[in-house]
Amino acid sequence: MGVAASNSSPSPPSSCTLVKTETTTKLCTVTDYSRWARMPPGTALNFGSLILYEGYHLKVYPAGLDKDSADFVAVFVGGPFDDSPYSYRAPARFSLEILDASRKHTVFDDSTARSELTKRDHQRSKGYVRFVNRREMEASCCVRADDDSLTIRCTLSIDKEVIRPLMWAPMPRDEAAEGAETAVGSRTMTIRSFSRFRAALRTGECAYGPHFALGGSSWYFKVYPSGHCDAGKDCVAVFLGRGKSDEPATTAEFRFELAVNGLAEAEEEEFTKHTFDRDTPVQASPYLVTSSDLASAEQIVSDDCLVVRCHLRVIKFTTPSLLLPAPAAPTLTAPPCDVSGGIRKTPTSPGVVAETEDDQTSDSDQTPLLTLADLYQR
Helix, strand or coil: CCCCCCCCCCCCCCEEEEEEEEEEEEEEEECCHHHHHCCCCCCCEEEEECCCCCCCEEEEECCCCCHHHCCEEEEEEECCCCCCCCCCCCCEEEEEEEECCCCCCEEECCCCCCCCCEEECCCCEEEEEEEEEHHHHHHCCCECCCCCCEEEEEEEEEEEEEEEECEECCCCHHHCCCEEEEEEEEEEEEEECHHHHHHHCCCCCCEECCCEEECCEEEEEEEECCCCCHHHCCCEEEEEEEEEECCCCEEEEEEEEEEECCEECCCCCCCEEEEECCCCCECCCCEEECHHHHHHCHHHHHHCEEEEEEEEEEEEEECCCCEECCCCCCEEEECCCEEEECCCCCCCCCCCEEEEECCCCECCCCCCCCCCCCCCCC
């Protein structure tokens, strides 16, 4: 006697576990930066509690963690990570950013750090030994000229589980195909006092531009004024890089052009297509401004100013979902607060890189580009 087969299918789940994130952000300002940068390696500035839980604090080494990393700024978050009673209840994540002179825009963050996440001091400190090369940071307009200060933003996040109901809806067959949306924008980078900027950085050293948002990802420029390698030391090399993103990989098309007196060069280069991810966050081949380009650029000769424009198209692939999204879990954010370290104020040289948004941007997710004032002109 056979067993009758059942045509019934399992019922879909009625709920799912989502994550509610509690976040606190603190701005830590290193005043009198030039004096701290001349201190012996290993000199630490210890900032206060990061609010969410007692014991988390920020440590900055302006002159490097040790002699081997003396050319870099080291940044650590100290706290009860592995041996804390909170470690298994509420795992903590943190991000570190060095801001530009306006204290509004990110220039260096976890995506551009030079070393992997490092644990020290019996598992009580996490951070970066080589967070940023000091010469590159100073050339990237991170030190304010008026008060010789450097601002670091630390964000600490703790996740908590929340149960939410699921709402199911049928998906029409004619919408099942994957589609693509494109966010389009352009960005102009202006390097003032170009001759001084070029003399400050060696071959293989670069300056970073402030991050800007387009298509769900943040983007930035890397500029090597003396070339990115010995073979190209007579050229200015410009790279496009992807910072933080809402997806593991991002495909983009872009092209650079040299602008003179605000106008683009006559010949338009073809767009380059590249997929950016964690392993390849920067384009493979740079845009090169050759010595002949520099010699013929009227604006560089007269104003000592180099202007490069980038046209960017971010391609986002979308797949329809069987689920209607439930209401978003709330995010609790504590207001930022400032903590200062240092004693006196000492003037220093201004930065030399500025960026501006160009034409009207058409962005499918309505993420605006950042528009920066000309902060860096003498």
